Amino acid sequence: MAPRPARAAALVVLLVLLAAGCRERPVADGPVTLVFKHAKILGPADPVPGLLRRFEAEHPGVRVQSEALTWSSDEQHQFYVINLEGGSPPFDVMMLDVIWVPEFARAGWILDLTPFVPAAERDAHFASAIEPAVQAGRLWALPWFMNVGLLYYRTDLLAKYGLAPPRTYDELIRQVRLIQAGERDPRLDGYLWQGKQYEGGMVNVLEALWANGTRLLDETGRPFPEPERARESLAFLRGLIESGVSPGWVTAADEELSRRPFGDGRAIFLRSWPYALDLFELPDSRVRGRVGVAPLPGLPHGTVGAASTGGAHLAVSARSRHPALAVALVRFLTGEAAQRAMTEGAALRPSRPALYADPGLVARDPTLPALLPLIRAGHPRPVTPYYLMLSTTLQPEFSAVLVGRKSPARAIRDGAAQVEHLQQALAR
């Protein structure tokens, strides 16, 4: 009973599906098409389409096709790696997280921008934004927007108890205790931050290390050059949870999970990025007008304001078929006019210091000038092509400390061993 007709039908269905699957990507002929891959811009209005139309108007015969990336940073990275490794990626201009730029440059995936970008244009951006984009003296990407870690605090609560924003974490803890005792609200949390096992959690740990005057790698690349100070930093973070200053769930919190309770008025302090301020100042926000920003506090051996900078850069694919035009698009989007439009439209901060004193922008957002010194005091995460490998190797160790499964000393020992094993592979 060989079901011949059924088998033939199955074959036909199969062929049709195969044909559908092997469908070629439509090639746009006629005008030159640049493909621009970027993550969705959050905020009240998306300024990117308008900017792209302006570019098209200035460059007749050129079309810019905007394609959105997935939401999570890890996925975006995997997407880029798979496509760029394969040979001919179907895009020209890419938005990159600043931490990926050295990696992509080292892998030979992005175009050297040095011949196209005059020194004056380079210097118009923050030094801490240009630094990660420079490898072996060459420039590989241009900063698009800037981020820096901030301490958010409830101005009304601090004023009620006659307190100024804390300069040290000891002060912060004392202020939390004072306010919690006074308010007697069991739902009022003290200090919220991001302790989940992901890149954001790594940022928080790095800031704690810098706040205590130590760093992750020294100049030779050795991990944890001052292990005792690193141990203190990790013990401090774990101590925040054990003492109840931070609720236990911060070990699972990312930016959004920590922002919401603060935005609902249920926390005194929050560590987050500048985008949160725009959301706190929305008309329907419960903490509107009651939020202030301050530099991150310091620990005994370190300084105030040791925040991490971040943000996105724009780079050109090394295999782009229209490199000159792609570079022009990058320079346009990172230029002063475009960054001004982005700051007005979205919850983003420019990477050009000059714009922080721009009268028009300051009128719309009076907190801009205050951010300038905070950004200047911040530093980038370790600038190395292997940063992501480093981060994903150490994240589980730090996470184990935060949930109380490992002592800080052990985590540092184990983490150092893993990093050294990694470096053995990377040594050439």
Place this chain on the structure above:
Amino acid sequence: MRTGRLRDALVLAALVLYATPFFWQALTSVRPDAELLPLSHLLPSRLTPVHYDAVLRQSVMPRALLNSLGIALSSTLLAVGLGALAGYALARLPVPGRGVILLGMIAATAFPQIATVSPLYLLMRAAGLRDTWLALILANASFALPLVIWLLAGFIREIPRALEEAAAVDGAGRLAALRFVVLPLVAPGMASAALLAFLFSWNEFLFAYSFTATEASRTVPVALALFPGVFEVPWGDIAAASLLASLPPILIVVAFQRYLVRGLLAGALRE
């Protein structure tokens, strides 16, 4: 036999309870967003199609469903096609080293995917097959092949040789006997093997996650695992997508139960 019926009904009720996670997910897929978090009532106040609408119109699931269907059908055809021929050869023909090859098949069913994923990734990369259907079709077929061959060899051995000998007497060669005598008789067995191979390919996650990058070739499990949410996780949409992803397995379990069970039992009972 009233106690018999009552007992049977109780057992069925217990099994329905066992399947609660699935039914809960089905309920979640039609529950309005406002009633998802926090959960205050077991039953929703009203049913809403908004999640299915979002999944079918605004997500990559339709494309992922197409990818999964094409890849699963193709790899199943490939595995069963090659497996039937190989199974017949191992069951009936005096292939030298037959015992060793069969032993190798059995050993191959125990291979962990995590061990072969890295060389396969390099292989696919070198062949330029990343993010294509072909990569997954080949990988899935190859992974399912040992079990399929083992099953089919067993089923073919159960067919009395006398039937093939009768065909030989009638003047039919080996291939003709295979085509007109053996294959029709082993068709139910092939159906069982095909169902198992299809289920494996439909549910397969590790290879699909590692070899695909864009929705050009993303399968349903990967699309589900990477389901996007801008600020918060869209549980209702994920539930709807999960239900869609479960349609072929449900169909197989309900409509083709007999063949499925036969395949499962044969695989386990013959060692």
Place this chain on the structure above:
Amino acid sequence: MSDRRLGWLLLAPALLLLGGLTVYPAIWVIWLSLQYRIPVFSISRWAGLAHYAFLAVDTRFWSAAGVTAAFAVASVALECGLGLGMALGLRGQRHGRRAAVALLLLAWALPSVVTAKMFEWLYHPAGGLVNFLLGGRPVNWLGDPALALPSLIAADVWRTTPFVALLCYARLLTIPAELYEAAEVDGAAGVQAFARITWPLVRPILLVALLFRTLDALRAFDLMFVLTGGGPAGTTETLTVYAYRALFQTLQVGFGSAIGVVVFALVMVVAVAYLRLIHRQEASA
């Protein structure tokens, strides 16, 4: 053409596919594990046994090995116990047998990612059914280091018990009713009947189920990767998840392959040990 030749011809395509995509990679992965290999940076050079030497003293590796072992043992023990119980419960089923088997197999047939998302939602602290049924207590099943592994095991047991139940059920169906009737006449019923008739006949099949399920549990990846990602703090990170992270997150193909080879060896050793045990059982039976 001779039968031998025909045999090889029919076998060739399958062997080719298997050779290229299963056997060759199985050998290649051992070769990869002896190298420092990071394709993204074009790093490719000999490492010898350096990766294995590192794994021997790597706390993360031993932690993952412990999680893998705990997961396998607990999971398989629960599945076999529950599976046998279910089979016994189903044995007398006369009406609605097909519906019963369908409900049972549903859990087994669903894609593991679907099951993972299902349980992730069930375990949700605020929106999950589990906490709701517990009276609204905000237990963080997947975020608490002490609860994550048991929660994962529960999900896996739910998913795989039907397979064991089906095997046992099929075997139970073949036990003739006369045996039980004869035992009743002898005065043995209930537990004694189970111990004397059911257990000896069902034990071999249970052993086979044990073998399959142990091998599957050691190789398991999908559920823990999607449900918890190996967290929190590595409490659900099995060897497979560790290997995957090394391969695709840190892009260390050589190191990740070494962990994969360890899983490979572990699975093979267990398989051989079990098969020997089964053959000895059959010989003595």
